[in-house]
């Protein structure tokens with residue numbers, strides 16, 4: 001039987017990239033494979049506005065048995081429609097793959113899987129997003145916390161769906177739809193440039209203790225880390241946290257709604 005006392009949870013992580021960011025952004029290609037292999041946050045404007053891309057496609061790939069709920073997918077699309085200008089539409093294409101047979105994934109493993117399986121890349125009018133739902137845990141899990149998702153490239157994120165299941169499979173735990181919606185939209189918030197990650201802050205609301213996260217504890221982009229309070233706060237809750245007005249202002253200033 002699974003224990004259900006709370007262990008400290010690291011709700012989400014963000015892979016902070018370094019060094020070549022400036023030159024990569026300056027020379028960023030708009031279309032083709034390399035256009036989708038840039039640092040997290042660098043496609044903020046291209047995702048938010050329709051200046052370059054008038055539509056968006058999300059390639060949602062899951063290991064058999066680890067598909068997110070339709071409610072979570074619908075909530076994700078609603079989140080995108082609420083915040084981005086894509087007059088020619090937002091499409092989600094879902095597909096399963098057989099298990100890669102790994103119980104633990106490093107970020108490099110996740111990148112390798114994306115490279116081997118991704119089929120959608122930016123085209124002239126359409127920006128493409130890769131979302132992968134894994135059947136194993138993150139290799140970055142520690143005794144002090146687990147990783148439920150990571151935004152690791154400008155248009156790519158992974159959800160550690162097996163781990164997420166283990167925190168949402170009983171009445172004493174978070175609702176599955178709510179937990180999936182929370183982690184998916186939080187990761188996508190990073191890809192949209194939050195917080196101080198490509199969408200310039202209009203007010204100073206970055207959490208100094210947890211860089212690239214919002215300091216409003218009710219905001220979707222709040223980092224509810226080591227204490228386990230993040231998971232606790234979702235128990236008995238029927239809707240995922242929303243972006244606060246400061247994060248929305250940052251998105252609006254960079255071309256979003």
Ligand SMILES: [Zn+2]
Pocket residue numbers: 012013014186190213223
């Ligand atoms: Zn985060």
Ligand SMILES: [Zn+2]
Pocket residue numbers: 205214215216219220221222243244245246247248
């Ligand atoms: Zn916020």
